[in-house]
Amino acid sequence: AQIGVTGLAVMGRNLARNFARNGFTVAVHNRSFARTQSLLAEHGDEGVFVASESLAGFVASLERPRKVVVMVKAGAATDAVIDELVPLLEPGDIVVDAGNAHFPDTVRREDALRARGLHFVGSGVSGGEEGALLGPSIMPGGTRESYESLGPILEKISAKVDGVACCTYVGPDGAGHFVKMVHNGIEYADMQLIAEAYDLLKQGLGATAGEIGQIFARWNTGDLESFLIEITAEVLQHVDAATGSAFVDIVADQAEQKGTGRWTVQNGLDLGVPITGIAEATFARALSGGVAQRDAARGTLVADVAPWALEDREGFVEDVRLALYASKVVAYSQGFDQIAAASAQFGWDIDRGAMARIWRGGCIIRARFLNRITEAYERDADLPLLLADEYFTAAVGAGVGAWRRIVAGAALHGVPTPAFSSSLAYYDGVRAERLPAALIQAQRDFFGAHTYRRTDRDGSFHTQWSGDRTEQ
Numbered sequence: 001a002q003i004g005v006t007g008l009a010v011m012g013r014n015l016a017r018n019f020a021r022n023g024f025t026v027a028v029h030n031r032s033f034a035r036t037q038s039l040l041a042e043h044g045d046e047g048v049f050v051a052s053e054s055l056a057g058f059v060a061s062l063e064r065p066r067k068v069v070v071m072v073k074a075g076a077a078t079d080a081v082i083d084e085l086v087p088l089l090e091p092g093d094i095v096v097d098a099g100n101a102h103f104p105d106t107v108r109r110e111d112a113l114r115a116r117g118l119h120f121v122g123s124g125v126s127g128g129e130e131g132a133l134l135g136p137s138i139m140p141g142g143t144r145e146s147y148e149s150l151g152p153i154l155e156k157i158s159a160k161v162d163g164v165a166c167c168t169y170v171g172p173d174g175a176g177h178f179v180k181m182v183h184n185g186i187e188y189a190d191m192q193l194i195a196e197a198y199d200l201l202k203q204g205l206g207a208t209a210g211e212i213g214q215i216f217a218r219w220n221t222g223d224l225e226s227f228l229i230e231i232t233a234e235v236l237q238h239v240d241a242a243t244g245s246a247f248v249d250i251v252a253d254q255a256e257q258k259g260t261g262r263w264t265v266q267n268g269l270d271l272g273v274p275i276t277g278i279a280e281a282t283f284a285r286a287l288s289g290g291v292a293q294r295d296a297a298r299g300t301l302v303a304d305v306a307p308w309a310l311e312d313r314e315g316f317v318e319d320v321r322l323a324l325y326a327s328k329v330v331a332y333s334q335g336f337d338q339i340a341a342a343s344a345q346f347g348w349d350i351d352r353g354a355m356a357r358i359w360r361g362g363c364i365i366r367a368r369f370l371n372r373i374t375e376a377y378e379r380d381a382d383l384p385l386l387l388a389d390e391y392f393t394a395a396v397g398a399g400v401g402a403w404r405r406i407v408a409g410a411a412l413h414g415v416p417t418p419a420f421s422s423s424l425a426y427y428d429g430v431r432a433e434r435l436p437a438a439l440i441q442a443q444r445d446f447f448g449a450h451t452y453r454r455t456d457r458d459g460s461f462h463t464q465w466s467g468d469r470t471e472q
């Protein structure tokens with residue numbers, strides 16, 4: 001077999017089928033053989049599968065250098081499979097972890113396997129079950145050498161946009177999983193922004209879920225066109241069969257997470273990169289799940305809000321659209337800053353334009369405007385701030401008035417919009433001529449002699465706050 005997949009739960013199974021459907025002979029293995037058998041029974045006619053009951057048999061069925069895709073739950077299960085696999089492999093073989101691993105784990109595993117002459121490829125794979133089967137976005141890390149033989153296979157099974165594969169070499173060791181982590185962080189921000197837009201339309205217009213779904217469907221024909229807007233339109237128009245109510249109205253309002261958003265925020269703090277959109281989105285999920293706190297606050301905390309009496313309903317819808325677009329650009333701009341910071345810190349040399357290119361199709365955040373991001377990094381590969389690219393400066397600039405009206409309106413009418421609001425605050429912060437950070441530096445010097453720099457000359461200074469207030 002040319003490639004093997006071990007771990008045949010939904011994602012692994014669909015990846016294996018995708019390889020087979022693209023003409024590769026695929027070795028398949030699963031801890032319980034019954035699952036392997038069911039894959040063959042149900043989909044054996046889609047291509048050539050080589051099934052093995054034992055891991056040793058699976059490894060033996062692969063051509064050299066062996067390429068083994070591990071598709072098991074991130075964490076201890078991945079380590080267990082790798083530990084079992086490694087003694088069966090030979091130098092030059094390639095192990096691909098296609099799960100949502102935390103990138104420091106990938107760095108550690110790559111190091112351990114390299115010491116044994118093996119290539120370890122931590123690869124982000126996005127697109128859910130359907131993407132795995134029909135063409136995901138693939139973000140492989142590891143050595144360039146491993147990409148030479150593995151890359152063409154992964155590119156073949158990936159999504160294509162304008163004939164271009166949504167897969168490219170990302171960078172050494174943990175780079176692939178890092179980029180996937182940031183993809184998921186942006187996914188959280190995107191979803192939260194869409195949810196806030198829905199809430200604004202619901203509370204502002206008093207519209208039904210179905211009506212709002214139609215607005216999203218319309219938005220999906222313009223600049224906002226994306227997978228998440230498309231599915232939002234579908235979800236909002238879906239009716240619950242049991243009650244006849246709008247489906248979204250019967251779903252419990254507590255958002256969960258598996259942890260990739262949290263990792264993104266933790267890393268943003270470590271690198272000192274303000275990924276406020278992603279952070280607010282992650283905390284908003286936490287707030288929604290804080291049942292005790294919400295019970296204590298609901299009906300207790302004073303609202304003091306006026307009812308939202310809109311004069312221009314169409315104008316309001318357009319304002320929400322513009323505010324959503326602007327906030328979305330902020331979330332991406334911040335996410336790409338995070339990638340740049342990690343790339344510099346870990347020496348990964350990640351091409352941000354290429355990342356935008358492979359996110360255009362297959363993945364959860366696939367969107368029309370990713371073309372614009374690629375173009376921005378093509379204009380300037382070292383762009384310090386995506387928002388400052390000429391296209392985005394103009395596109396966001398055209399909606400700033402709407403953005404301010406929406407954030408102000410949300411505050412006045414008591415609609416929680418943490419991601420819209422913090423994105424606007426970031427925008428105003430980053431473009432400010434002068435920030436009150438000067439006062440913070442002065443305070444730090446006052447109570448801790450932490451020193452400050454001056455605007456008029458170089459050096460580090462301290463004022464004798466408790467003495468005669470002279471400067472040193």
Ligand code: 6PG
Binds near residue numbers: 128184187257258260
């Ligand atoms: C993808 C998704 C995928 C998964 C997330 C959901 O790119 O295909 O991001 O990785 O759906 O893990 O994350 P939460 O459960 O944390 O929302």
